[in-house]
Amino acid sequence: MIDQLIDLGAAIVALAAPSSLLSVLWATLLGMTVGMLPGLTATLGIALLTTLTFRMAPEDAILILISMYVGAIYGGSRTAILLNIPGTPANAASSLDGFPLARQGRAGEAMGLATVGSFLGGCVGLVLLALIAPQLAEFGLRFQSYEFFWLAVFGVVISGRLTAMDDPIKGWVAGFLGLLLAQVGQEGIHAYQRFSYGSVDLAGGFGLLPALVGAFGFAELLSVMKQPAYQTVRDYGGRVLPRLRTVLSRWWLVLRSGVLGTVMGIIPGVGEDMGAWVSYAAARRASREPETFGSGNTAGLLAAETGNNAAVPGAIIPVLTLAVPGSAPAAVLLAAMFIHGVRPGPLIMIENPGFIFEVAAMVFWASVAILLLGLALTKPMLFVLRVPREYLMPIVFVLCVVGSFAIASRVFDIWVMLGFGVFGFILRQMNYPMAPLVLGIVLGDILDKNFRRGMVLSDGSFEPFVTRPISGVLAALTLVTILWGIGPVRRAVARLFRRS
Template sequence: MLATLQDVIAYLGQTVGLVGDAFGKFSSPTVLAYVFGGTLLGITIGVMPGLTATMGVALLTTLTYRLEAEAALLVLVCLYVGAIYGGSRTAILLNIPGTPANAATTLDGYPLARMGRAGPAMGTATTGSFLGTLIGMVFLATIAPKLADYALEFQTHEFLWLAIFGVLISGQLTAMDDPLKGWIAGFLGLAIAMIGQEGLYMTDRFTFGFTEMQGGIGLIPAMVGAFGFSEVIAVMYNRRAEIVRASVRLLDVVPDPREVLRYWRTIGRSGVIGTLIGVIPGVGEDIGAWVSYAAARRASREKEKFGKGSVEGLMAAETGNSAAAPGALIPVITLGIPGSAPAAVLLAAMVLHGVRPGPMIMIEFPSFVYEVVVMMLLAAFAILVLGIALTPLLLKVLAIPRERLMPIVFVLCVIGSYAIQQRMFDVWVMVVFGIVGFVLREMKYPMAPLVLGIVLGDIFDKSFRRSWVIHDGDFTFYLNRPISLVLMLLCAATLIMSIGPCRRYLGPKVEGAVQGTIGVVTGLVRAHLVLVALLFAALAALVGLPVRGLEAGGAGFARGVRLAASAYAGILRDAATAFGRGLAGLVIAPLADLARFARRPGPPSADRGEQA
């Protein structure tokens, strides 16, 4: 026991030393400009409802292409952390989450603002975001190196099932009421990743004769379109102006240290939960906030205040979503699998700047993990300073109509998509993914599984083909490796846990399809029986000709034909009706969401309002 404790202390001391060494690379005045500039831009993006952290990171990735790797990633990390924090401002003042990660913040932040405590509520959010980022940073510094060493044991079989598990768990947790929609989005992303030349034999797939598609779909243009241009289309389609003017005194925003002492258990619990949620592939900061909020409510002595203006609930939500940001980078760095949608874009930015995340990271770039830890630390202090000092100025951003910002966003989308490879093809990719992203969002399909599917598609494809070739199609080999077996069981458990929500969503559709199919089969059987009866009637009429005479036999034959034909026509009509029902259940029902979206009338133009 003593030896184990000594090993832990030695490891922590070594980690602190390595973080200190990495800190030396970020001690110049230029670095401070990057830190505060990136964080300020992130907070501004978070303050604007509809502008997400993912969109901001995707757009800025293209604009930081010419910077050195450390400087570019520093700006992107600071923007990421700043955007998650900035969304709390509108969540508290307007009951509108600036980013999806701040949805849980509205439950108690807005009631506090209505009580006249908007300033202290924003101070609580600042404290929670700062401490949550620090907690996640500690996990990033201590867990990521060990996880990278463990990931060296992974082979193609483990990466295959890890990719499948990432898509399944992301689809389930981001669309809890309807996991099927999350899975559809995730596997659509996997299918998109299959476009281009495959990795083993360089065979073209789904290129349709376009040479530009042989290298696959560019991740950055796709992400810019899915999260940037889709928002432009959404604003054009909805035409809802949300303009609010609010005022808060600067001194009211200063965090109260007594809250840390009072809610230290909630802060620690929410920080750990948020970090662990962030590690799960594709789940994201919003789930971290909701789970942390639910855990705080269960453990609180003041449950009745939650949802009515609880400082503890606000602290839990903001600590959870901020801790999930460093947590989402743990699988990015060690496995090459993003923990959230913004982390997926950061993964693409790392590859763009020559850093290859994955199990070899501690061998090829041993100091990179600790450099990211320092980036997170600098971003945490930046949101603490800027969140207090610039709150009155940032609140004025709320008065800018979104429709005036969207042309700027569109121009940045076009420039960013074109700048990386100077190809108009990437601009068209951005436009197509913008339309697809808009349609999916309007149909309530989550975007995080789509992003994760595109990122994991290459890992899934290469791992599956290599393992299949190595073992000559022997599927039983997957059962011989413990890690692979554990991942398979996790995939099975994810599917089993989703049976209930899937039954609630698909129950009426499946029931109608089954009944229609049974009707088709029954109708066809009855029709064939009537056909047999018709043949027997004709035979009886022919047999009756010499017995009863030509006239009687002809009349009997005609009567039998009329009766049989009438019955046969009725059965065919019933069979056709049943077949139509079955077709509707099996084919048309999955497209019902798209049909409802197409039939939905355009929204009426709304007058702009103001809220004091």
């Protein structure tokens, strides 16, 4: 453990070159801006920035993308506090207490607390990243086709369950639709072209980035333009820098939220929003005055913002060690790593052992950047929220078109972006979550190859899929998650526990 912390420290120092820090500053600031603007999410920001950085050296590009990621998840808290509109889905829990604080004339204090919470959450998460990721990568070396098959199924099922708490069937539909969409095009074992009907473009499959730009960019644009205009902000009121005593006296809340956020990040496809909600719920349960949550309790805001930023390094842990994303933005990060020739997965500690600590160091400097920029630029950043959406959205759409086209120079990718945008918009209107869909698209290839390889290795028997120890555990977890999502089963189990 000490060795890992020493490696982390060395990576942080090694990354402190002026050119790297400059990249961190501008990319984090851009991320904060993206996060603040309703309709622009971390996923879209990373997808568009991947287009701009794909000719850069891999380490520079990944540094910029991670800074964008951290900045965007934090930036959304501003909008949640000032407008009661979460800038990104990860900040929904922050608006519960952030907005009431702003209405009490304490918006400055709320923004300061959110900034410090985000910084501390990032720090807890990156330490856990440095400690857990090497162990998880080593554990991942035991995975064979059977385990990877269940990992893909479990990822989609748990993501569908947790991102659609009220209606898990919709979450599962989104996830399995994502897996199905990933089957379009040339498959990876016999090079047979599925569902392509003679089209050369369809034979290449749907590119992940154009699909994500559509589902998170174009679909968001349509949602934003459909809604009535939001109120612009004039004043943030009072002191921004939180009192040290306020934060120090809540060290346990910060630590608990950081750990919970990181754990939520590690679960495939669940991510930052659940990190915030679970931390918020835990803070409320542990509070002596839970009735004040939702009416401007600073502990609630601190927990939510610590939780969502801790989920960022958490979501990167399975990306690095299993090549399975912990959230939608992490899925884009994974795609960007592949584009840049970085091969995340269980072999990472053998092929590139320092990379995990380099990534943790990138999260550290990005977290420092949000602390500095967030506290120093409170007033100037308010100008971003005053830009009318009719000025901003056409520019966003131009970037969506260019971003979809640029990676492969295929006009077909623009059509993919448009198709996924309209499809994503319709799904949103019907309350289907997007994260399982994205995870499904990413995991589709892993599921397909490993299912068929496993079936060949076992001579067509499904037995090893459930009798091998890790496979069996993953299969049991999948089954429990499904049963937990079925209302009558859940209620029957609850009754059973009450009786006993």
